[in-house]
Amino acid sequence: MAIQFARAFGADVTAFSTSADKEEEARALGAHHFVNSRESKALNKVAGTLDFILSTINADQDWGVYLQALRPTGTLCFVGVPPSAVSFQVFPLISGLRTISGSPIGSPHQLREMIDVAARHGVKAQTESFPMAKANEAIEKVKRNKVRYRAVLTN
Ligand SMILES: NC(=O)c1ccc[n+]([C@@H]2O[C@H](COP(=O)([O-])OP(=O)(O)OC[C@H]3O[C@@H](n4cnc5c(N)ncnc54)[C@H](OP(=O)(O)O)[C@@H]3O)[C@@H](O)[C@H]2O)c1
Structure with missing residues (x-):
């Protein structure tokens, strides 16, 4: 859903997945790029390139790598809930003016807006x-x- 909405918003979309076989599906849903998040080299390749990362991941990760993938002033936003506390070095936040945030599901008003966007852009x-x-x-x-x-x- 995130890939489809990001595409509808006009973003240049990168999908991350641990499953290489999702690449074709991710591209069909609107992703311009695909990163196999099991490959550390692939993650390093996108360092400093992304404005916004929406994490749906429900597993523990090396979150520092995702932070490094952000451009200066970029945001890492959690909607998925990893089981352990999240830890990372603070310096990339300071030096890159980066932000970490989280989001619950939207208000009834935001949900109506979401459904409107979905209807107009064929998000399913x-x-x-x-x-x-x-x-x-x-x-x-x-x-x-x-x-x-x-x-x-x-x-
Ligand atoms: N913020 C909110 O309001 C809200 C509301 C509902 C649910 N949630 C939370 O959202 C999370 C996702 O729920 P869901 O129902 O969407 O689950 P889901 O469909 O199973 O999605 C889980 C995601 O995590 C990725 N993932 C799984 N294991 C991984 C690993 N070891 N390393 C990296 N990525 C991994 C999967 O990607 P690949 O398989 O492609 O790697 C997939 O994108 C849960 O933690 C849930 O509690 C939050």
Whole structure:
């Protein structure tokens, strides 16, 4: 969803993923660039290039690398919740006037705006449907990170 919205906003969009096989899908959703975040060299290549990073990651990371990927005055915004406390060197924040932030879901007014943008730009949730009787199968697939991207149970 973030890739689609960022593209709709006119951004030059870079998708990060630990799954190399998501590159084609990320580009189809609107990403101009793809970074395999399991490759440290690939992360170093984007150092100092990004204005805004939206992290949906729910796992611990070397957050310093993401901070270094920001341009001066750039922002690393957390919406995903890593299990451990986040730590990083402060100097890249000071020297690059960089910001770390977080965001919850929007207010009802912001959600209405979001749906309006989605309707105008054709932003759609990518879902996989499962009959209710196969709920356990769906949950297993979610656990294996194999659902693209939301599992929907139908009656
Ligand atoms: N801020 C809010 O208001 C709000 C609301 C709802 C949920 N959340 C939080 O948002 C987070 C994501 O939830 P979701 O339902 O979107 O989960 P999800 O669909 O499973 O997405 C998890 C993301 O983390 C990445 N990821 C997983 N393991 C990783 C690893 N080891 N290293 C790097 N990246 C990894 C995945 O990317 P790849 O598989 O492509 O690498 C994917 O982008 C959760 O922490 C949830 O609690 C926040």
